[in-house]
Amino acid sequence: MTQAFIRKVRIEPLYLLFTFFGGLVLLFIIAPLAGMLLQTSFTELTETAIETEVRDSIWLTLWTSMAATLILGVLSVPFAYLLARKSFPFKRLVLALVDIPIVIPHSAAGIAILGIISRDTPLGSAAESMGFHFVGGAAGIMFAMAFVSIPFLINAARDGFAAVPERLEKAAFSLGASPARVFFAVSVPLAWRAIISGFVLMWARGLSEFGAVVVVAYHPIVTPVLIYERFGAFGLPSARPISVVFIGVCLVFFIVIRLLAREPKDAER
Amino acid sequence: MLSVRDLGKDLRDFTMRGVSFDVEDGDYFVLLGASGVGKSVLLELLAGLIMPDEGRVMWDGQDITYQRIQHRRMGLVYQQQALFPHMTVHQNIAFGLRPGKMQPGALRERVAELAENVNVSDLLHRYPGTLSGGESQRVALARTLATRPRCLLLDEPLSSLDAQSRSELQALLRSLHRKGHTVIHVTHEYKEAMALASRVAIMEHGTVTQVGTPSEVFHNPKSEFVARFVGIRNTFEGRLEASADGNCAWSQFVTEGLVFQVLSEASSGTGFLVFRSEDLMVFRSRVDSSEQNCFPGKVVDMAPARLGAELIIDIGVKVAALVTSESMRRLDVECGSDVWVSLNASAARYIEK
Numbered sequence: 001m002t003q004a005f006i007r008k009v010r011i012e013p014l015y016l017l018f019t020f021f022g023g024l025v026l027l028f029i030i031a032p033l034a035g036m037l038l039q040t041s042f043t044e045l046t047e048t049a050i051e052t053e054v055r056d057s058i059w060l061t062l063w064t065s066m067a068a069t070l071i072l073g074v075l076s077v078p079f080a081y082l083l084a085r086k087s088f089p090f091k092r093l094v095l096a097l098v099d100i101p102i103v104i105p106h107s108a109a110g111i112a113i114l115g116i117i118s119r120d121t122p123l124g125s126a127a128e129s130m131g132f133h134f135v136g137g138a139a140g141i142m143f144a145m146a147f148v149s150i151p152f153l154i155n156a157a158r159d160g161f162a163a164v165p166e167r168l169e170k171a172a173f174s175l176g177a178s179p180a181r182v183f184f185a186v187s188v189p190l191a192w193r194a195i196i197s198g199f200v201l202m203w204a205r206g207l208s209e210f211g212a213v214v215v216v217a218y219h220p221i222v223t224p225v226l227i228y229e230r231f232g233a234f235g236l237p238s239a240r241p242i243s244v245v246f247i248g249v250c251l252v253f254f255i256v257i258r259l260l261a262r263e264p265k266d267a268e269r
Numbered sequence: 270m271l272s273v274r275d276l277g278k279d280l281r282d283f284t285m286r287g288v289s290f291d292v293e294d295g296d297y298f299v300l301l302g303a304s305g306v307g308k309s310v311l312l313e314l315l316a317g318l319i320m321p322d323e324g325r326v327m328w329d330g331q332d333i334t335y336q337r338i339q340h341r342r343m344g345l346v347y348q349q350q351a352l353f354p355h356m357t358v359h360q361n362i363a364f365g366l367r368p369g370k371m372q373p374g375a376l377r378e379r380v381a382e383l384a385e386n387v388n389v390s391d392l393l394h395r396y397p398g399t400l401s402g403g404e405s406q407r408v409a410l411a412r413t414l415a416t417r418p419r420c421l422l423l424d425e426p427l428s429s430l431d432a433q434s435r436s437e438l439q440a441l442l443r444s445l446h447r448k449g450h451t452v453i454h455v456t457h458e459y460k461e462a463m464a465l466a467s468r469v470a471i472m473e474h475g476t477v478t479q480v481g482t483p484s485e486v487f488h489n490p491k492s493e494f495v496a497r498f499v500g501i502r503n504t505f506e507g508r509l510e511a512s513a514d515g516n517c518a519w520s521q522f523v524t525e526g527l528v529f530q531v532l533s534e535a536s537s538g539t540g541f542l543v544f545r546s547e548d549l550m551v552f553r554s555r556v557d558s559s560e561q562n563c564f565p566g567k568v569v570d571m572a573p574a575r576l577g578a579e580l581i582i583d584i585g586v587k588v589a590a591l592v593t594s595e596s597m598r599r600l601d602v603e604c605g606s607d608v609w610v611s612l613n614a615s616a617a618r619y620i621e622k
Contacts, residue, residue: 167347171409173338174316174345175365176416185364189355 048241061222065207068146080157110215140216145206153202160194196261276324285475297446299462300455302472308455316345344418348425352397359393365416383411403434423454496543502589511537530561533619540621548616549590552609562612
């Protein structure tokens with residue numbers, strides 16, 4: 001019976017090896033997170049969750065990253081459409097430029113951002129004169145978060161638009177639709193999943209940003225900086241509960257967004 | 270009337286040059302050509318999706334070459350999968366009616382009427398992913414007809430369908446034509462052209478080489494390509510020897526050691542001899558007829574054809590002869606049988622190279 005079962009399942013040694021590798025990779029991801037969770041008591045978690053500084057930093061991190069994503073998203077989605085659909089001179093250069101934030105060290109990105117938004121720059125001084133503080137303010141945090149995370153949205157949306165069959169857009173044009181109607185009624189709805197994935201990726205990347213944000217604005221303090229500060233001042237036991245609370249909040253938000261962005265079942269058929 | 274004059278377009282992988290033809294109102298105009306000769310590009314040029322590098326497109330004398338696609342009223346229907354997958358059939362058909370600019374009641378009524386015309390009334394709440402190929406094409410037609418186009422541009426509308434859907438859609442296209450719609454239909458299937466076209470244009474090497482009624486094109490192919498393409502099975506390359514006195518139209522065509530008498534006023538040179546398989550007569554023994562082209566041969570292959578059988582006979586070259594079922598019974602031939610074939614000289618056509 002066992003032999004018959006083995007014959008039926010036909011376990012290929014190579015795939016067994018691949019499965020073993022996969023298990024190791026999953027363990028590599030899960031083990032630190034599970035360890036952190038198991039080493040944190042429920043009391044520590046509740047005490048941390050009601051701490052004003054922690055709550056303020058989580059709220060600040062969430063809304064700045066969300067705002068940075070939404071503001072830049074409005075500009076990036078049409079740009080991604082152009083990148084997916086149109087040919088223009090130096091397109092490859094433009095594509096490479098979009099990816100630059102991914103490949104440069106984030107602390108260096110923070111220094112670069114500081115170079116254009118600090119008080120002695122035209123942009124910084126103009127903002128200051130209007131009572132708007134980039135450095136040491138929420139706007140600076142958003143700037144830094146957006147800078148390091150924007151490629152994720154642009155690339156995901158570009159791939160999404162590229163996957164929409166061009167003949168659907170052509171058919172819409174030939175039915176008398178204007179370019180705006182084709183974009184909003186055909187291209188965006190069909191690339192919707194990829195665009196939402198891009199938004200979630202950009203947001204996730206933004207809210208987890210430490211390097212660029214800490215250079216631009218140590219205060220007001222975002223959660224990744226707070227975790228680092230607690231770790232430096234009080235060690236692992238103090239930093240761990242904040243990390244668990246922050247990861248928990250982020251996961252809840254991601255799951256909710258994924259659920260909301262699910263397409264109606266009919267449309268998938 | 271649509272007039273196309275010297276239309277040209279350079280694309281990376283091919284060039285279209287000097288395309289000219291006219292399509293009268295109410296014509297069913299079939300553009301016939303092998304894959305990759307630029308038929309779809311030509312449709313997109315007519316639709317206004319891409320702009321030509323040279324030439325003009327006129328509608329009733331008005332130049333529409335660079336007119337915006339939204340104002341052209343050319344209804345383009347793609348080969349497959351051009352329905353919006355995120356919209357129901359109803360929403361697809363209503364797309365061109367500008368929902369929001371029409372009263373909801375009037376919109377519903379118009380969509381219902383269009384759906385009725387193409388027999389998809391019971392599919393209005395379905396999504397395209399759940400439709401068969403034939404149903405999708407019907408919906409795509411209804412969606413295009415909604416915009417009241419002055420000309421329907423069909424890009425291989427039957428090619429991805431099974432035989433049943435194909436004949437149903439063919440009937441629908443015929444009825445649209447009867448209702449007065451002007452249609453330009455692109456295909457690589459000669460049978461579609463025969464079945465539907467009131468006029469046919471042959472496209473090869475990025476240009477239109479012959480325009481006419483299906484029987485004109487079929488009976489008088491202007492090139493070896495057309496002859497092969499339209500299904501003339503007997504095409505032979507060889508040399509024409511024009512008659513010595515220069516007055517007589519009798520010439521000799523020599524290929525593979527065989528000499529055919531042909532009626533041609535062309536001067537001596539190389540070219541192709543073409544004749545249809547139904548113009549070849551088959552006999553079991555030599556007959557004393559007026560035909561000058563009589564050759565002994567051996568049947569090397571037989572295949573059933575629509576009205577009988579097609580015999581492949583080796584007479585030095587392999588020729589195809591179409592024989593009716595009745596003649597087949599009378600001839601009583603099988604593979605290996607010795608036969609005589611005869612060809613009327615006036616049925617053979619010489620095409621200069």
